[in-house]
Amino acid sequence: MTIPRALTIAGSDSGGGAGIQADLKTFQELGVFGMSALTAITAQNTQTVTGIYELSEEAVGRQIDAVVEDIGVDAVKTGMIASISIMEVIADKVRQHRLSPLVIDPVMISKSGAALLDQPARQALKQTLLPLATLVTPNLHEAEVIVNRSLSTSQERMDAAKQILDMGASAVIIKGGHTEDEEAVDLFYDGEEFHTFSAPRYHTPHTHGTGCTFSAALAASLAKGESMYKAVETAKQFITKAISHSLNIGKGHGPTNHWAYNRYSKD
Ligand SMILES: Nc1ncnc2c1ncn2[C@@H]1O[C@H](COP(=O)(O)OP(=O)(O)O)[C@@H](O)[C@H]1O
Numbered sequence: 001m002t003i004p005r006a007l008t009i010a011g012s013d014s015g016g017g018a019g020i021q022a023d024l025k026t027f028q029e030l031g032v033f034g035m036s037a038l039t040a041i042t043a044q045n046t047q048t049v050t051g052i053y054e055l056s057e058e059a060v061g062r063q064i065d066a067v068v069e070d071i072g073v074d075a076v077k078t079g080m081i082a083s084i085s086i087m088e089v090i091a092d093k094v095r096q097h098r099l100s101p102l103v104i105d106p107v108m109i110s111k112s113g114a115a116l117l118d119q120p121a122r123q124a125l126k127q128t129l130l131p132l133a134t135l136v137t138p139n140l141h142e143a144e145v146i147v148n149r150s151l152s153t154s155q156e157r158m159d160a161a162k163q164i165l166d167m168g169a170s171a172v173i174i175k176g177g178h179t180e181d182e183e184a185v186d187l188f189y190d191g192e193e194f195h196t197f198s199a200p201r202y203h204t205p206h207t208h209g210t211g212c213t214f215s216a217a218l219a220a221s222l223a224k225g226e227s228m229y230k231a232v233e234t235a236k237q238f239i240t241k242a243i244s245h246s247l248n249i250g251k252g253h254g255p256t257n258h259w260a261y262n263r264y265s266k267d
């Protein structure tokens with residue numbers, strides 16, 4: 001039996017709802033062996049981020065080398081990257097080890113408002129990491145930063161998706177968590193066709209870690225050999241279930257429920 005293996009290169013969320021913790025929980029629920037390379041440690045809960053402690057470039061690089069050279073990796077995702085120097089190490093390691101498929105979640109700001117990627121790195125992303133992406137998963141705000149304009153209409157989002165592929169990514173999904181629409185509609189483009197993936201929008205404050213969980217589910221599904229289209233379908237079902245059963249934990253935005261996809265599959 002082959003065991004699918006996925007690596008997350010991301011930051012730690014001490015509150016357990018986002019970052020490495022959300023990724024590993026998601027990998028586990030989807031039957032994938034999870035590994036991690038930490039980029040930064042955040043002191044974080046459901047209300048706020050009170051500290052960010054970046055790891056050295058050497059520490060990031062060595063974690064990636066260690067798991068790739070021994071265990072092997074069937075899919076990789078990146079989350080919080082923090083700075084340009086860490087981004088450059090990740091890009092070097094992706095090239096050196098030919099890491100693929102690569103899901104890039106271009107995390108910039110937490111829901112509580114903390115900067116998880118510094119300003120210069122937000123621009124560097126376009127040259128450094130996007131050209132290596134099998135799939136990049138910006139939310140609306142991140143897509144606007146990448147193309148440097150506001151994206152109010154679906155036509156503007158389609159044009160932005162094309163522009164992101166022109167930057168070198170193989171496919172993009174612009175997530176619809178932050179729109180006013182009645183449904184949560186994600187726009188997928190792979191250079192050939194546009195697809196939308198829709199689900200009911202849940203009016204809950206407990207959405208901490210939605211983007212991390214979604215991109216981790218994508219990486220896990222790709223690690224299992226699912227096609228890109230099927231992986232997006234699986235990830236959308238996983239995150240929708242996790243939001244519909246989200247957890248009222250802490251005093252702020254509680255986390256999504258990583259066990260809901262398996263435990264409440266009949267709802
Ligand atoms: N309130 C919601 N109800 C249903 N789906 C949601 C809701 N908020 C986000 N989603 C979905 O969760 C996934 C992550 O999207 P989003 O929240 O935009 O990412 P991020 O955490 O990066 O801001 C997407 O599939 C999006 O459509």
Ligand SMILES: Cc1ncc(COP(=O)(O)OP(=O)(O)O)c(N)n1
Pocket residue numbers: 010011012013018019020042044079080107109110111112116207208209210211212213253
């Ligand atoms: C350590 C860490 N990484 C990423 C995030 C952002 O996660 P996201 O899924 O976008 O969720 P919110 O922060 O928007 O709730 C994070 N908070 N911490």
